[in-house]
Amino acid sequence: MPWTTIVYTILIILLSYIIYKLAKSTRNYIYLRSLPGPPIPSLLRGNSFPLQESNNDLNQTLEFRKKWISKYPKLCRFAIGPMIQVLCSDPESVKAIFNENFPKHSTYKLIQDWIGDGLLTSKGDKWFRHRKLLTPAFHYQILDGFFAVYSECVDVMLDLWAIQSADHVVLQEWIPYLTLDIILQCICSVKTDCQIKREQLQYVQDVASLTRITILRFRQPVKYYYDFIFNRSQLGREFIEVRQRARQFTYEIILARKRQLENGDSGQNSKYRDFLDILLHASDPTLTDEEIRDEVDTFVFEGHDTTATALTWTLYLLAKHTNYQDMCRQEVFKFLDGNSSITKSTITSLIFLPMCIKESLRLYPPVINISRCPAKPSTVAGHKLPAGLLTTIGIYQMHNHSDIWDNPSEFNPYRFSEDNIDKIVPFSYIPFSACSRNCIGQIMALHELNYVIARIITRFNLALPKDSPEEIEFQMNILLKPKLPLRIDISPI
Ligand code: HEM
Numbered sequence: 001m002p003w004t005t006i007v008y009t010i011l012i013i014l015l016s017y018i019i020y021k022l023a024k025s026t027r028n029y030i031y032l033r034s035l036p037g038p039p040i041p042s043l044l045r046g047n048s049f050p051l052q053e054s055n056n057d058l059n060q061t062l063e064f065r066k067k068w069i070s071k072y073p074k075l076c077r078f079a080i081g082p083m084i085q086v087l088c089s090d091p092e093s094v095k096a097i098f099n100e101n102f103p104k105h106s107t108y109k110l111i112q113d114w115i116g117d118g119l120l121t122s123k124g125d126k127w128f129r130h131r132k133l134l135t136p137a138f139h140y141q142i143l144d145g146f147f148a149v150y151s152e153c154v155d156v157m158l159d160l161w162a163i164q165s166a167d168h169v170v171l172q173e174w175i176p177y178l179t180l181d182i183i184l185q186c187i188c189s190v191k192t193d194c195q196i197k198r199e200q201l202q203y204v205q206d207v208a209s210l211t212r213i214t215i216l217r218f219r220q221p222v223k224y225y226y227d228f229i230f231n232r233s234q235l236g237r238e239f240i241e242v243r244q245r246a247r248q249f250t251y252e253i254i255l256a257r258k259r260q261l262e263n264g265d266s267g268q269n270s271k272y273r274d275f276l277d278i279l280l281h282a283s284d285p286t287l288t289d290e291e292i293r294d295e296v297d298t299f300v301f302e303g304h305d306t307t308a309t310a311l312t313w314t315l316y317l318l319a320k321h322t323n324y325q326d327m328c329r330q331e332v333f334k335f336l337d338g339n340s341s342i343t344k345s346t347i348t349s350l351i352f353l354p355m356c357i358k359e360s361l362r363l364y365p366p367v368i369n370i371s372r373c374p375a376k377p378s379t380v381a382g383h384k385l386p387a388g389l390l391t392t393i394g395i396y397q398m399h400n401h402s403d404i405w406d407n408p409s410e411f412n413p414y415r416f417s418e419d420n421i422d423k424i425v426p427f428s429y430i431p432f433s434a435c436s437r438n439c440i441g442q443i444m445a446l447h448e449l450n451y452v453i454a455r456i457i458t459r460f461n462l463a464l465p466k467d468s469p470e471e472i473e474f475q476m477n478i479l480l481k482p483k484l485p486l487r488i489d490i491s492p493i
Pocket residue numbers: 119120121131298299302303304306307310365366367370371430431432433436437438439440441442444445
C-alpha cells in the first residue's frame with residue numbers, strides 16, 4: 001500500500017474521532033444547559049465569573065450559591081467557564097447521590113498533588129483495601145487510650161496561657177498546634193513539642209500555604225488546573241517548594257517511629273496497634289513506602305486542620321454566647337463528681353456541651369462541600385446526570401438553608417436536644433459526610449472536641465472583646481476558616 005494512502009487513512013480516522021468527540025461534547029453541553037439553573041450568557045466564561053479570578057471573597061460566593069439554590073432547590077446547574085457542574089443541597093438529592101455510591105470526582109487530583117493518593121483521595125480497590133486496613137486504628141479501645149494524650153496536650157497549652165498571664169488569645173495562634181500535637185501523638189506515637197516550639201515550626205504555615213494554593217487552582221482552572229502549565233508558573237514553583245518541606249516534616253515522623261521500633265518500642269506488644277504501626281507492620285506486600293507516606297500526609301493534615309477549625313469556631317461561639325458557655329461549664333463540674341480531673345467517663349456523661357459542638361458543626365461545617373460524579377448515567381431529582389459530571393454536595397448550603405432549619409443563622413444548641421434530634425431531616429446534617437466514604441476519624445474528633453473544650457472552660461472564662469465584629473468574614477480556603485485572627489478574652493476561673 002502506498003504511504004500516502006496510509007497517511008490519508010490515519011488522518012481520516014483521526015478527524016472522524018475528533019468530530020465524534022466534538023459532537024458528543026456539544027450534545028452533552030446542550031443537554032446540561034437545559035438542566036435547572038441560572039442562565040449561562042457566555043460559553044467561554046460560563047455564568048459564575050464573578051466568583052472566579054479576581055473575586056477572593058468566600059462570603060460572596062456562598063451568598064451567590066444561596067440565591068441560586070433558593071431558585072433551583074433540588075439541583076442547580078452552573079458553569080465555571082465552559083465546564084458545567086451541578087450543586088445539590090436538597091437532602092433527597094444528597095441521599096440519592098450517597099445511595100448510588102457516586103465516586104469522587106477527578107478534581108480531587110488537586111488535593112492529591114499535595115497529600116498523595118491516601119484514603120481521602122484514592123478510589124476503587126485501593127481505597128477499599130486501605131480503609132479495611134486502617135479501620136482498626138480507630139477501634140473504640142484505641143480511642144479510649146487517646147484521652148491521656150488529649151489531657152497532656154491541652155495541659156501544655158493552658159499552662160502556657162497561664163504563664164503568660166495574658167488577658168486574651170488569638171485562637172489561630174494556638175489551636176492548630178494543639179491539634180497537631182494531639183494527632184502526632186495519637187496516630188504516630190511521636191512527641192514533637194510542637195506547641196512549645198510553635199514559632200520555629202514551619203509545618204502549620206506550610207499547610208496554610210498549600211490549602212491557599214490548592215483553592216486557587218480550583219477557582220482558576222484555565223490557568224492552574226493542568227500540571228504542565230501550573231508547575232511552570234510562579235505559584236506552581238512555590239507549591240512544589242512548600243510541599244517538599246511539608247512532606248519532609250511527615251517523613252521525619254515516619255523515620256522517628258521507625259527508630260523507636262528498632263529500639264524495642266515495638267508497638268507489637270500492645271494489644272492494639274496505632275495507625276502508623278499498622279502501616280509499618282502491614283503484611284500487604286503491595287504497600288509501598290510512598291503509600292505509607294501518602295497515608296501519613298493525609299491523616300496528619302485531615303486529623304489536625306479539620307479539628308482545629310471546628311475547635312476554633314466552637315470556642316468563638318461559646319465566647320459569644322456566654323450563657324451557653326456557663327451551662328456547659330456547670331455541666332462539666334456536675335459530672336466531675338468529686339474527681340479533680342476530667343476523664344473519658346466525664347465526657348461520655350455530658351449532654352449539653354455535645355449539643356453545642358453539633359450546632360457549631362452545623363453553623364460552621366469545616367468541610368463546606370464535597371465533590372462526586374456519577375460512575376454511569378444516573379437520575380438525581382428527576383434529572384439524568386451523565387457519567388463523570390462534577391456533582392457538588394453543598395454541606396454549608398444545606399446546614400444553613402431556611403427550608404430545612406428554622407432561623408438557620410441563629411446558634412441554637414437545642415436543635416440537637418433529645419426532644420428535637422428526631423426532627424432533623426435525614427441527610428440534611430452531614431459535617432462528617434455519610435455512607436461508605438464518611439469520615440474515618442469522626443468519633444476521635446468528637447471526643448477530642450468535647451475533652452479539649454471541657455478542659456478549657458473549666459480553667460478559663462471566655463468572652464469576645466467589645467470591638468468584635470458581629471459577623472465573621474470567611475477565608476477563601478479548602479476549609480471554612482475565619483479570614484482574620486479570632487481574638488478572645490480569657491480570665492482564670
Ligand atoms: C471536626 C473534625 C472533622 C471533620 C469536620 C471532618 C470531615 C470530613 C468529611 C466531610 C469527610 C469526607 C470528605 C470527602 O468526601 O471529600 C472526611 C473524610 C475523611 N476524614 Fe475527616 N473530619 C474531621 C476529623 C478527622 C480526623 C480527626 C481524622 C483522622 C484522624 C480524619 C480523617 C479523615 C479521612 C482519612 C477521610 C477520608 C475517608 C475515606 O474516604 O475513606 N478526619 N472528613
